[in-house]
Amino acid sequence: MRHMALTYVVTGANSGLGFATTKALTDRGGHVVMGVRDEKKGRAAQARLEKGSSEVRVVDLADLESVRAFAAGIERVDVLVNNAGVMAPPPTLSAQGFEVQFAVNHLAHFALTGLLLDRITDRVVTVSSVLHRKGRLRFDDLNAARGNQAYNQSKLANAVFGIELDRRLRASGQKIRSVLAHPGYAVTNLQAGVQEGLYRTLLLRLGNPILAVPAEQGARPTVFAATEPGVQGGQFIGPSGLGEMRGAPGVITPAPAASDPENGRRLWAVSEEMTGVRPGLGDPAAR
Template identity: 50%
Template sequence: MSSTNWTERDIPDQHGRVAIVTGANTGLGFETARMLAEHGATVVLAVRDIEKGRQAAAAITGDVTVQTLDLTSLDSIRSAADDLRAAHPRIDLLINNAGVMYTPRQTTADGFELQFGTNHLGHFALTGLLLDRLLPVPGSRVVTVSSTGHRIRAAVHFDDLQWERSYSRAGAYGQSKLANLLFTYELQRRLAPHGTTVAVAAHPGMSNTELLRNTPTALRVLLTRIAPLVTQDAGMGALPTVRAATDPAALGGQYWGPDGLGEIRGYPKLVTSSPDSHDQAVQQRLWAVSEELTGVTFPLSEAVR
């Protein structure tokens, strides 16, 4: 494996591996799924819009199927997990990629603030419901996509997790992306005694995808104008996720992102996350709250501290 300028040419053979990729009909998820499938993996596009998912699957060369998954509904998550468990006795890769960004104040079907509910709680529940298909598989991985936004106005507001008292698009997004990292690190501690599955995180830098569609109009216009100067395409943005998922040297608890200035763009490398993301007391508290809110418990013992 090349140590610098890691590209999709460096992806090891994925034949025999089963990968579930959420939000895979467009952008980063599509590119992640494409790369895995083209290197031999059996890939499931877990998407909200089944027709768009089928169109995406048709554009990918390889063994690709589509699964309906709406991360804003715990009922849909449970149904999708049942389908995936029935179809796949083993899962090698779970890529928690889907997400929303800077949305107006909305709630999920279960009453969660949309960004926290989709980006964190939905993936928390899905991971817990599928974990017993990963645990028996040596080398299996859960890769969760975070963001540099985990540093921006980011804290877990346990006194108002659903932003009912006041709402900030950026603050809610930052909370959800910080939660992705807190979840990854706590999950890794709980997985470590099993010795088979690891949890890894990644971020895409600033990638030119549809994720910006919910930003306020003035900001979206500005970002659209400067995007060609500071962003990278979705293929480059997906590389940290793909490296976290496939590089034999990647380890549990790591965080991968672009190697360029400010981690905005570039080739994937190991990066660091904020001190807040490493607060073990917050990780443990978020885990307990997430289990309570979703009703999903993991087949794992509490982490040894």
């Protein structure tokens, strides 16, 4: 009997870390549903893949209605990779009126995970950032942060969500794993959306040439988190080198704020309220 290839759903799959992740997964024989905002760019990226199989499907993560439509079209998924993101763009709101970085980087992936939960067979991988360590969740006004502060907040939200999802999956007795990953410091077109100014100049002209690794290397922790059989729920996979900037994938320790159960409960509740998606996983502390 022929073994069926694993099906992966990867958001932001047409460029940067998303494309590098998609290529690594298809090279391993996987089937990847490429979640992309622009179908033309998605098709062009798909044409660059050499092995495995893939399909292109459009999803605008800045619009929760688009996320719902995308999820409704997914029949089977073994591994969901919540990868796509935006970084320090000019002040922008999502279709539902939320600060766009929090909306795209966290809320859309919270909603997508919840909508697909009954079809996921193996694991959810949520891509955070080393900058989650600099983030702070402004529960009094999650839309207030701007620029790189909002980016750091959204990446902390990714980490809090991934760990809280693991808690709730374990408490409900499900075998699905929730795993976190971050790329270290990688060169991607995520940075092309950064608002003009000193931060963009330092990032693109100084930081990238000196410190950054190529997207293919930056994707290694995500691919490891998505494919290694021994990865456990709740683990955070990142580069093992100095400052978690580069190096072979390894298990890292998240910032204390990421593993704080109270942050997890509060973020889960507000995410359900903002997205209207309720994954059906109760609070373990309420049992």
